[in-house]
Amino acid sequence: MRVDVVSIFPDYLAPLRLSLVGKAIETGLIDLAVHDLRDWTHDRHRTVDDTPYGGGAGMVMRPEPWGEALDDLVPAGTDARLLIMTPSGRPFDQRLAAELAAEPRVIIACGRYEGIDARVAEHAATRMRVDEVSIGDYVLNGGEAAALVIIEAFARLIPGVIGNPESLAEESHSADHDQLLEYPVYTKPAAWRGLEVPEVLLSGHHGRITAWRHERAVELTRRRRPELLPDAERTDELEVRPAV
Numbered sequence: 711m712r713v714d715v716v717s718i719f720p721d722y723l724a725p726l727r728l729s730l731v732g733k734a735i736e737t738g739l740i741d742l743a744v745h746d747l748r749d750w751t752h753d754r755h756r757t758v759d760d761t762p763y764g765g766g767a768g769m770v771m772r773p774e775p776w777g778e779a780l781d782d783l784v785p786a787g788t789d790a791r792l793l794i795m796t797p798s799g800r801p802f803d804q805r806l807a808a809e810l811a812a813e814p815r816v817i818i819a820c821g822r823y824e825g826i827d828a829r830v831a832e833h834a835a836t837r838m839r840v841d842e843v844s845i846g847d848y849v850l851n852g853g854e855a856a857a858l859v860i861i862e863a864f865a866r867l868i869p870g871v872i873g874n875p876e877s878l879a880e881e882s883h884s885a886d887h888d889q890l891l892e893y894p895v896y897t898k899p900a901a902w903r904g905l906e907v908p909e910v911l912l913s914g915h916h917g918r919i920t921a922w923r924h925e926r927a928v929e930l931t932r933r934r935r936p937e938l939l940p941d942a943e944r945t946d947e948l949e950v951r952p953a954v
């Protein structure tokens with residue numbers, strides 16, 4: 711898979727050369743190229759922003775550098791998927807991560823300031839698939855952190871990137887795990903600062919361990935993310951219990 715990232719802070723993407731994604735790059739599973747948007751400017755100050763039409767605070771990223779960058783990175787007739795990082799985008803989730811892991815080519819546009827001129831997405835959509843994507847409802851200074859999150863999330867799903875693919879199976883939000891949150895995990899020592907590992911996990915009884923883990927996953931999901939519960943596991947907190 712080829713991944714291009716365009717940003718005015720390309721060094722922000724340096725961590726991608728480390729750890730899991732870095733290994734995938736070294737082994738050739740991922741071909742990563744990070745570009746400085748200012749390479750597609752032509753004025754002395756390498757200007758990438760301007761004041762917003764209609765007024766308002768802040769600055770907007772000019773369309774011309776983005777247009778030229780995408781022209782160079784995605785020649786006519788190339789099949790590519792453009793992800794534009796923006797707080798007003800569709801929520802990023804594991805389903806989208808899995809979709810992206812299967813793409814041959816992904817370009818990630820990291821917006822800054824008040825955002826990128828809307829015509830960039832509109833024009834790109836005439837010749838490639840475009841998704842405006844958000845990693846959550848909070849304030850960041852730009853899209854670079856989001857690009858790091860999204861690349862890690864889909865890169866680890868590419869076959870061969872993770873050593874043991876079985877470890878993908880039971881992770882929180884994975885389709886194999888009914889979208890439940892992951893159950894609590896423990897390792898040695900069996901007792902630590904007066905806290906014991908749940909006895910069932912030491913029992914060697916795999917059926918009981920599996921059941922206990924599912925119960926803990928449902929309990930955790932019900933408490934922290936009830937909207938993720940499958941219908942079969944939903945119980946109404948205010949459920950009226952018959953008087954004894």
Ligand SMILES: Nc1ccc2ncsc2c1
Pocket residue numbers: 795796797843844845846847848849850851852853856
């Ligand atoms: N502030 C903010 C929040 C989410 C997000 N996702 C991609 S860029 C971005 C920026």
